[in-house]
Each structure stands twice: as structure tokens, then as C-alpha cells.
Amino acid sequence: MYMPLYYEDPVTDYWRLINDVTLWDVACQRQVEITGTDAARFVQLLTPRNLSTCKVGQCKYVLITNKNGGIINDPVLLRLGENHFWLSLADSDVLLWAQGVALNSGMNVNIAEPDVSPIQVQGPKSMLVMAALFGDWINELRYFWLKEIDLRGMPLVVSRTGWSGELGYEIYLRDGRYGDLLWEAVMEAGKPYNIGLGAPSQIRRMEAGLLSYGSDMTSNENPFEIGFEKYVDLEQEGDFIGKDSLRRIKAKGIKRRLVGLEIDGPPLKEGNEHPWTVFHDGRPTGKLSSCVYSPRLNKNISIAIVASKNSRDGTGLGVETTEGKRRATVVSFPFYDPEKHIPVS
Amino acid sequence: MYMPLYYEDPVTDYWRLINDVTLWDVACQRQVEITGTDAARFVQLLTPRNLSTCKVGQCKYVLITNKNGGIINDPVLLRLGENHFWLSLADSDVLLWAQGVALNSGMNVNIAEPDVSPIQVQGPKSMLVMAALFGDWINELRYFWLKEIDLRGMPLVVSRTGWSGELGYEIYLRDGRYGDLLWEAVMEAGKPYNIGLGAPSQIRRMEAGLLSYGSDMTSNENPFEIGFEKYVDLEQEGDFIGKDSLRRIKAKGIKRRLVGLEIDGPPLKEGNEHPWTVFHDGRPTGKLSSCVYSPRLNKNISIAIVASKNSRDGTGLGVETTEGKRRATVVSFPFYDPEKHIPVS
Numbered sequence: 001m002y003m004p005l006y007y008e009d010p011v012t013d014y015w016r017l018i019n020d021v022t023l024w025d026v027a028c029q030r031q032v033e034i035t036g037t038d039a040a041r042f043v044q045l046l047t048p049r050n051l052s053t054c055k056v057g058q059c060k061y062v063l064i065t066n067k068n069g070g071i072i073n074d075p076v077l078l079r080l081g082e083n084h085f086w087l088s089l090a091d092s093d094v095l096l097w098a099q100g101v102a103l104n105s106g107m108n109v110n111i112a113e114p115d116v117s118p119i120q121v122q123g124p125k126s127m128l129v130m131a132a133l134f135g136d137w138i139n140e141l142r143y144f145w146l147k148e149i150d151l152r153g154m155p156l157v158v159s160r161t162g163w164s165g166e167l168g169y170e171i172y173l174r175d176g177r178y179g180d181l182l183w184e185a186v187m188e189a190g191k192p193y194n195i196g197l198g199a200p201s202q203i204r205r206m207e208a209g210l211l212s213y214g215s216d217m218t219s220n221e222n223p224f225e226i227g228f229e230k231y232v233d234l235e236q237e238g239d240f241i242g243k244d245s246l247r248r249i250k251a252k253g254i255k256r257r258l259v260g261l262e263i264d265g266p267p268l269k270e271g272n273e274h275p276w277t278v279f280h281d282g283r284p285t286g287k288l289s290s291c292v293y294s295p296r297l298n299k300n301i302s303i304a305i306v307a308s309k310n311s312r313d314g315t316g317l318g319v320e321t322t323e324g325k326r327r328a329t330v331v332s333f334p335f336y337d338p339e340k341h342i343p344v345s
Numbered sequence: 346m347y348m349p350l351y352y353e354d355p356v357t358d359y360w361r362l363i364n365d366v367t368l369w370d371v372a373c374q375r376q377v378e379i380t381g382t383d384a385a386r387f388v389q390l391l392t393p394r395n396l397s398t399c400k401v402g403q404c405k406y407v408l409i410t411n412k413n414g415g416i417i418n419d420p421v422l423l424r425l426g427e428n429h430f431w432l433s434l435a436d437s438d439v440l441l442w443a444q445g446v447a448l449n450s451g452m453n454v455n456i457a458e459p460d461v462s463p464i465q466v467q468g469p470k471s472m473l474v475m476a477a478l479f480g481d482w483i484n485e486l487r488y489f490w491l492k493e494i495d496l497r498g499m500p501l502v503v504s505r506t507g508w509s510g511e512l513g514y515e516i517y518l519r520d521g522r523y524g525d526l527l528w529e530a531v532m533e534a535g536k537p538y539n540i541g542l543g544a545p546s547q548i549r550r551m552e553a554g555l556l557s558y559g560s561d562m563t564s565n566e567n568p569f570e571i572g573f574e575k576y577v578d579l580e581q582e583g584d585f586i587g588k589d590s591l592r593r594i595k596a597k598g599i600k601r602r603l604v605g606l607e608i609d610g611p612p613l614k615e616g617n618e619h620p621w622t623v624f625h626d627g628r629p630t631g632k633l634s635s636c637v638y639s640p641r642l643n644k645n646i647s648i649a650i651v652a653s654k655n656s657r658d659g660t661g662l663g664v665e666t667t668e669g670k671r672r673a674t675v676v677s678f679p680f681y682d683p684e685k686h687i688p689v690s
Contacts, residue, residue, distance in 0.1 A: 066444060067444075067448060072441065092441075093438045093441055094441070096417065096437075096438055096439070096441050096442035096445065097441035097442065097444065097445045098445065099411060099412075099442065099445065100441065100442045100443065100444065100445020100446040100447075100448070101445040101446075101448055101449070102445075103412060103445070103446050103449070103586065104446070104448070104449035104450055104451075105449055106449075241448065
């Protein structure tokens with residue numbers, strides 16, 4: 001499935017996202033639906049995050065790990081019922097993984113891909129748009145909580161989540177036939193707030209330190225390497241896939257670490273399509289996975305995984321970009337003022 | 346991963362494929378490598394085809410089924426060693442499926458994606474090109490057998506397989522760094538034989554009755570519905586995923602069946618992007634999954650799944666095409682003279 005990446009241009013879309021509000025077509029964000037009497041136990045098996053406090057109506061950002069502790073996906077988990085979950089996927093396929101795991105698990109679960117097409121309404125004015133569309137209860141919807149609701153006959157799940165680092169919402173349409181109707185309804189409600197078409201913003205998400213699956217993390221990375229220890233509970237009673245490996249990895253210590261890198265010189269015209277090699281003292285020390293020029297920070301910001309010994313803030317490194325070799329510095333991450341940064345729940 | 350679909354145009358490429366020889370970049374055809382002391386037993390678990398006669402050095406076309414008997418993929422299996430297999434995939438992801446299945450299987454297997462990039466050399470003159478490149482042993486390589494070999498330092502697996510319905514070979518390059526070198530070597534060896542760039546030909550594969558995963562079959566179809574009972578052995582001693590479901594399905598009988606359809610009227614300008622509805626007596630009876638105009642047969646040929654009761658040769662049906670409603674007739678399948686058709690091994 002394809003996804004629009006920008007409408008006017010990435011920078012215009014970005015300013016609208018941080019000043020007003022934008023509507024994104026993220027229907028490619030597929031859902032893995034898990035039901036059955038053992039659904040809760042099975043979902044816990046899939047992730048190192050301790051879900052014992054996850055209530056019905058709540059969402060959690062989770063990592064899905066394989067038996068080596070490598071990351072398969074980093075979806076948002078939505079708990080629609082005691083034994084009714086969605087994994088709202090990042091850019092890899094978890095449906096077959098989960099079905100394969102279930103096969104010999106001895107658990108009573110049903111795993112399928114429902115007819116769900118999400119859109120995102122993101123930006124500081126998103127709450128106003130959403131309240132105009134749905135009513136005042138929107139103002140009470142807490143960060144990383146959801147509500148099931150019908151709008152003009154359209155079956156929806158609304159959650160206060162998103163991938164922008166700004167205030168924002170996702171609307172999960174549960175019947176693809178209403179796609180146009182929902183889209184037009186949001187655009188109509190957003191008119192007074194200067195709503196515009198948008199898409200996941202590489203600039204804004206990097207400022208916020210949101211990681212992109214397939215680039216900043218893959219199955220070759222484990223949660224410790226990318227700084228996501230907070231989403232791993234090795235002390236929980238129950239088992240999860242990768243627990244033994246992650247225990248060993250933690251005991252041994254990691255040899256490489258994800259960092260923020262500022263790259264010297266004029267604005268890079270294009271980001272990296274493939275990883276760029278990062279150097280320390282002329283020798284390769286890691287790879288840069290994402291890179292963009294932030295007009296607000298007036299800096300080339302990037303995400304890289306480098307040898308732990310070269311990962312301290314202030315370390316001087318080199319990057320082989322497609323526009324030549326550049327000097328770079330390890331900086332604190334995320335890049336944008338953390339006071340204004342909305343943490344991932 | 347992307348794949349080139351044609352070079353000059355689909356019809357010019359087609360004539361070159363059936364008259365001469367074409368070289369295809371099918372690096373997107375990824376390999377799932379299965380090793381470990383239980384590899385053979387595990388591979389049998391993945392497919393309903395009885396693999397007890399599959400020798401080292403042999404290839405088998407197999408269906409991968411889920412627990413409901415639905416088809417997840419239809420790869421070519423390559424047996425490189427007693428406990429060393431590749432699944433050369435069609436268009437879906439089997440790596441995570443196989444890793445998930447392995448998790449609780451209690452079997453000692455390792456499942457990974459190796460650095461393998463296949464190309465295909467297809468067409469009646471392919472044997473001449475391959476012999477020029479590799480030597481006379483090519484003439485002895487049997488249909489659906491393979492050989493591991495080095496060519497000018499490039500580590501390769503050569504198999505007499507392919508997705509054209511013509512005589513053809515696949516060359517699996519086991520080190521991506523040599524991609525250009527291998528490509529140029531084949532083009533050089535093919536010069537005297539009028540070799541040209543090509544790609545999987547929708548026309549030729551449909552003439553031959555080769556099915557395309559994701560279109561003609563998905564996880565919603567089982568082997569019986571698509572006429573692939575010959576790749577299911579319910580009597581074999583060992584277990585495989587979907588065995589119970591397929592037993593039930595067989596006992597109950599199938600309600601729909603894959604057929605070849607000839608569509609009346611002038612050549613269709615474009616194939617179907619999405620399934621087209623098929624009608625009987627004005628009522629929907631199924632869906633058309635692939636459609637193309639064959640210049641050699643001078644007919645619009647298509648593959649559809651329709652209600653069993655409307656699936657007999659000669660049955661008159663209707664199809665809602667993007668160029669209007671057309672009359673269609675169920676015909677024997679594959680479309681092209683079976684005497685010249687190379688059966689799938």
C-alpha cells in the first residue's frame with residue numbers, strides 16, 4: 001500500500017502542521033486484530049512492555065520483538081475490550097508473524113486484518129477541529145486513550161495519538177466505504193482552522209525524536225540500542241518473546257547506541273535514501289538512518305547508530321553524505337525543546 | 346522492493362521472450378533460508394506437498410498454507426543440502442510467518458533472509474545462452490534441479506526453473522556486490538542469441554496458466570479452489586499446517602473454482618488493477634483476478650474464481666470490466682496448447 005508523503009512541499013506542509021492543523025491519509029497503517037479468550041495473554045507475549053496496567057480504552061506504544069530481541073515493529077496497541085486488541089502497525093508485516101506465533105502457542109486467539117482505514121488529524125488546532133466534528137467530549141479525551149463512536153452512521157475509533165510530536169488524533173474508520181465521506185467531513189470541520197492536506201512530516205517527527213521503523217530501527221536492532229529500555233520490563237512475571245535474549249543483552253551491555261547527530265554545513269538538499277556511513281577518526285563507527293534539514297532549528301538533524309564509545313554528547317564524527325563528507329556532532333536527543341515535546345505514552 | 350515490469354513495452358518484450366531470450370531482474374524474489382538439524386521436518390510442516398521424495402539438488406513448487414488451509418505463498422523450494430532449504434518467494438512475506446511458526450515448534454531450525462538476488466534467463470534460446478556462460482553441463486541440468494557453482498568468483502545457484510512457461514533458468518546470486526558483473530556477463534553471453542531486457546510477462550504466464558500470488562490466489566483461497574489438489578497430500582504420515590482444515594474442505598467439497606475465461610469483444614486496452622465482478626444470469630458469481638490480451642491467441646484471456654456450478658467449460662458469463670460489461674465464456678485452462686506447455690514440476 002502506498003501513502004502520500006507530502007502535498008505542497010515538505011516544508012510548507014511542515015509549517016502548517018506546527019502552526020495550524022493537517023489531515024493525513026495513513027490507511028496504509030494496517031491493523032492486526034487480536035481477539036479470543038486468551039487475547040490479553042497473547043498480546044503480552046508479543047511485547048517486552050508490561051501491559052498489566054493497560055486498561056480497556058487505553059493505547060500503548062509497544063515494541064514487537066523476535067526471539068533474539070530484535071525489533072519487528074513498533075505499533076500503537078489499542079485495547080478495545082478485555083480481549084479485543086488492535087496493533088496499529090508501522091512499516092512491516094506483523095499479521096503473519098502473529099499468526100505464526102499463535103499456531104503452537106496453545107492459546108485461544110483469533111488474529112486477522114479488519115477493514116480499518118486510519119487517518120490522522122495533527123497540529124495545535126486539531127483539538128478544535130475534532131471538537132467541531134465530534135463534540136466537547138474531545139477535550140476530555142486523554143493522551144493515548146481512545147473512544148469508539150459513530151459519526152453520521154460511520155463506525156469509528158478515535159484516539160489521541162499520532163506521529164507528529166504535535167497535539168493530534170487518529171480516526172480509525174471501520175468501514176472502507178465511507179472513506180470519502182469521513183475525509184470531507186474533517187476537511188469541512190477544519191475550514192475555520194486553516195486545515196490543509198498533510199502527511200507524516202520527516203522534519204517534525206525527527207525534531208521530536210520519533211523513530212521510524214525500517215530506518216532508525218529494524219530487526220537488527222534491539223530496544224536497548226535505540227534507547228527504548230523504558231519499553232522493556234524484564235522483571236515482569238509473565239513471559240514474552242525475546243525475554244531471555246534481552247536479559248543476556250542487558251547483562252552484557254550494548255556495543256552501539258542510537259544518537260542524535262547535527263551535521264555541519266549548508267542545508268542538505270535531500271535526505272538519505274539508504275544508510276550513510278558515520279566515521280570516527282576516519283574509521284567507520286556506525287550508520288546514519290534518517291536525516292533532514294529543520295527550518296525551525298536551522299540545522300541538519302539526523303539519527304544514527306554508532307559505537308557506544310563514540311556516542312557521548314559533543315563527540316565529533318564524520319558522515320559520508322551524497323553531497324560529500326561532512327563533519328557532525330553528537331547532540332542530546334530529541335532535537336527540539338523537550339519542554340514542548342509531547343512524550344510518547 | 347520494486348521490480349521492473351517491462352522495458353520496451355509488454356507486447357514487444359513478450360515476442361522476444363517467446364522467440365529468443367530475455368533477462369529479468371527479479372531480485373525482489375527474496376529467499377527464506379531454513380537450516381538446522383530439523384530443517385527438513387520443519388519445511389514439510391509448512392507445506393501440504395509431500396516432500397519425502399525431494400532430493401538434495403532438487404526444486405519443488407510448493408504451496409504454503411495457514412491453519413485454515415488458506416494459501417500464504419507459492420514459492421519454489423530449493424533443497425541445497427539435507428538440512429538446507431530456500432523458499433524462493435512469490436509476492437508475500439513468509440520470513441516472519443516461518444519465524445513465528447518455528448518459535449513454539451520445538452524444532453531446531455534457523456530461519457533468515459540470506460544475501461541472495463535472483464535473475465531469470467527465460468526463452469527458447471536460454472539454454473544456448475546459459476551453456477555459453479557456464480559450459481555444456483547446462484544441457485544436462487534437468488527441469489526443477491539446481492547446481493551450486495562459482496562463475497568468475499561469483500557464488501551462484503543455477504536452477505532450471507522460472508515463471509515464463511518457456512524454457513528458462515534462474516541464477517541466484519549469493520553476494521549482492523556482484524550484481525552488475527553478473528548482469529553484464531549474461532548480456533554479453535546472450536548477444537549472439539538476440540537477448541533483451543525483460544520481466545515476468547503477464548501475457549505469457551497467463552497463456553501457460555501460471556498463477557500469480559496476491560491476484561489469482563490469496564489467503565482467502567485454498568489449494569482445491571484453485572485446482573492445485575496435486576500439490577496437497579492428505580494421506581502423508583507427517584503433519585503440516587492446515588491439514589485438518591484441508592481434510593474438512595475436501596470432504597465437504599468446494600463451492601467455487603478457478604477457471605479460465607475468454608472475454609468477448611475487441612482487445613481490452615488495460616488489464617484489471619482490482620478484481621472485476623463476474624456475473625451469471627445477471628447475478629454475481631465470482632471475481633476475475635487477472636486479465637490480458639494475448640496477441641498470439643488473438644483473445645482476451647483471464648483467470649477468475651466462480652461458483653462451482655457455473656464453472657463448467659462452455660458456460661456463458663458476464664464480466665464488469667473498466668471498459669464496460671462484456672460477455673465471457675469458461676474455457677479449458679491453461680489457454681495455450683498444452684502440448685507445448687511446460688508443466689510445473
